[in-house]
Amino acid sequence: MHRDSVSNYKVPQKSTTYGTVTVEGKRINYEAVAGTLVLKNKEDSPTVSMSYIAYFKNDDKGSDQRPITFIYNGGPGSSTIWLHMGAWGPQRVYLTDTSRTKAPYKTVNNDYSLLDASDLVFIDAPGTGFGKLITKKMGGAGDPKDFYGIDEDGDAFASFINKFISDYGRWNSPKYLFGESYGTFRSAVVANLLQGRYRISLNGVILLSQLLTYENMSDEAKAHPGNDLPYILALPSFAATAWYHHKLPNQPAQLEPFLKEVEHFAMNEYTLALNKGALLDSTSFNEIADKLHDFTGLPLTYIRKANLRVNGPQFEQTLLGTDNEITGRLDARFSGDAVDPLSEYAQYDPMDSYIDGAFAATFNNYVRSQLKFGDGMDYKVYGDVGPWDFRRRKGSGTYANVMPDLANAMIYNPGLKVMLNMGYFDLGTPYFESEYEMHHLPMPISLQKNIEYDLYFSGHMVYLHPESLKQLHDNVARFISTTH
Incomplete structure (x- = not known):
């Protein structure tokens, strides 16, 4: 032209x-x-x-x-x-x-x-x-x-x-x-x-x-209490990210078999627990928290404080938080310095900056x-x-x-x-x-x-x-x- x-x-x-x-x-x-x-x-x-x-x-x-x-x-x-x-x-x-x-x-x-x-x-x-x-x-x-x-x-x-x-x-x-x-x-x-x-x-x-x-977006989950599907469906990707960054308490050798285990947990024990809401007993609550820690590498205290419900932006901010870093949102293999290490949410996507x-x-x-x-x-x-x-x-x-x-x-x-x-x-x-x-x-x-x-x-x-x-x-x- x-x-x-x-x-x-x-x-x-x-x-x-x-x-x-x-x-x-x-x-x-x-x-x-x-x-x-x-x-x-x-x-x-x-x-x-x-x-x-x-x-x-x-x-x-x-x-x-x-x-x-x-x-x-x-x-x-x-x-x-x-x-x-x-x-x-x-x-x-x-x-x-x-x-x-x-x-x-x-x-x-x-x-x-x-x-x-x-x-x-x-x-x-x-x-x-x-x-x-x-x-x-x-x-x-x-x-x-x-x-x-x-x-x-x-x-x-x-x-x-x-x-x-x-x-x-x-x-x-x-x-x-x-x-x-x-x-x-x-x-x-x-x-x-x-x-x-x-x-x-x-x-x-x-x-x-x-x-x-x-409706199923993890980013929007917190704005829609009562719908727990976003937390359930995001869990395997959280697990994959924690595996990639070597943040799991017991690092599996292979990703795919590990994710099959996470998917089964997400659609069964985790779904049943979240569906109970406030009726979930303390013993079951702690068992689910322990599993989430094993599958995501997030601190137990954080998982409990989140009431077993961690959304995407929170996960991106927290997984690498001990190093004052965040993961990418669209590609969690990327990482970068946190703008505010004390923030609840990641404030940019490191992938974009790359x-x-x-x-x-x-x-x-x-x-x-x-x-x-x-x-x-x-x-x-x-x-x-x-x-x-x-x-x-x-x-x-x-x-x-x-x-x-x-x-x-x-x-x-x-x-x-x-x-x-x-x-x-x-x-x-x-x-x-x-x-x-x-x-x-x-x-x-x-x-x-x-x-x-x-x-x-x-x-x-x-x-x-x-x-x-x-x-x-x-x-x-x-x-x-x-x-x-």
């Missing part, structure tokens, strides 16, 4: 370049398109410009039937640089796992780009990336309330995908959604909309670090220097999308919950396959919570066979761990190849 067209958001823009990537030893030539699509309302007035970057394998015969995957991060309010530069794009930001890097940052060939299995479309949410709401002042009809909410956001993404496959002639391609974090929440809504409203059949929905209902600068710098350089797009424009890594409307248009309830959306999409299309990818050390969307939600989708039990589960020795952004990125690539590429 040239500078003289920067202010003209009402007109779709794009820049086309060409490149190569080597994926697990195989050289792939591709066409890259960086640009914007403009959505319009029923009166044909422009409402929003959404930015995207698409990669098409350009030496593949019958490309109109090649799989295509629509990819996005979450937030809500995040752009999609993370999955682009960390997981699936042809260039990947160079990181050294949990060690810090500093400028000048660099990108490297992504040995695990998903371009070998599918064409890729990275979509930035409304209000993020190079996109912009086209308001009345700009000659459009865009309004924040039409985009910054569960259903509104889903509408925008479904409309974008519908328009994209028309513009690029991809109606007959096998189609996939890949969402991370709130992007999994979005995927449930979008999958239901695409199939029910647009008659766009999906082959698969790929979820990374899933959350389908805020990676944010590297991702922002490398993407902004890459998109302008190699993709030839964005000259004179500002790329919003995070957009100002508040206040977000968590109310649903249909239905009621205190908590935002999209489990029915995903269930409806699977019922409507019984051939739809779902893949769930989870990191052991994710305290934001704990893996056991994700599994629990999938096991409770309101749909025929027979459809459960369409769901695949994969776990990784990493956190929320599984791809930050190099070995896990390879495993993630191989699992997702296999999933795509076997579902079309």
Whole structure:
């Protein structure tokens, strides 16, 4: 995009370049398109410009039937640089796992780009990336309330995908959604909309670090007394984190068998004890406290003071507290100095402090220097999308919950396959919570066979761990190849 067209958001823009990537030893030539699509309302007035970057394998015969995957991060309010530069794009930001890097940052060939299995479309949410709401002042009809909410956001993404496959002639391609974090929440809504409203059949929905209902979030547990599920479902991730940092009183040699023991305790003795509330006798209380100490490494006095209920932010602040350090929230393998060692809660996420600068710098350089797009424009890594409307248009309830959306999409299309990818050390969307939600989708039990589960020795952004990125690539590429 040239500078003289920067202010003209009402007109779709794009820049086309060409490149190569080597994926697990195989050289792939591709066409890259960086640009914007403009959505319009029923009166044909422009409402929003959404930015995207698409990669098409350009030496593949019958490309109109090649799989295509629509990819996005979450937030809500995040752009999609993370999955682009960390997981699936042809260039990947160079990181050294949990060690810090500093400028000048660099990108490297992504040995695990998903371009070998599918064409890729990275979509930035409304209000993020190079996109912009086209308001009345700009000659459009865009309004924040039409985009910054569960259903509104889903509408925008479904409309974008519908328009994209028309513009690029991809109606007959096998189609996939890949969402991370709130992007999994979005995927449930979008999958239901695409199939029910647009008659766009999906082959698969790929979820990374899933959350389908805020009711089960450990972060919110303290605000909702009487609902003990968040404590129960977060416990295995607490245990995994304590194991990683060697804080357990009796350190097991292997993680997975240990977690099976924790999961069983969480769903049985721990659940029964918490369900009794104030009726729990003192002997049982102390037995449960002892077990929680064995499984989390937290001090017994702290566990008892917490009434056997420790939420995520408290755990992050306390586990490494004797060293005045905190763990990461989204990836608890990371650690950092506590802002306030006396605080009840961790006040920042160390993972963010390790990676944010590297991702922002490398993407902004890459998109302008190699993709030839964005000259004179500002790329919003995070957009100002508040206040977000968590109310649903249909239905009621205190908590935002999209489990029915995903269930409806699977019922409507019984051939739809779902893949769930989870990191052991994710305290934001704990893996056991994700599994629990999938096991409770309101749909025929027979459809459960369409769901695949994969776990990784990493956190929320599984791809930050190099070995896990390879495993993630191989699992997702296999999933795509076997579902079309």
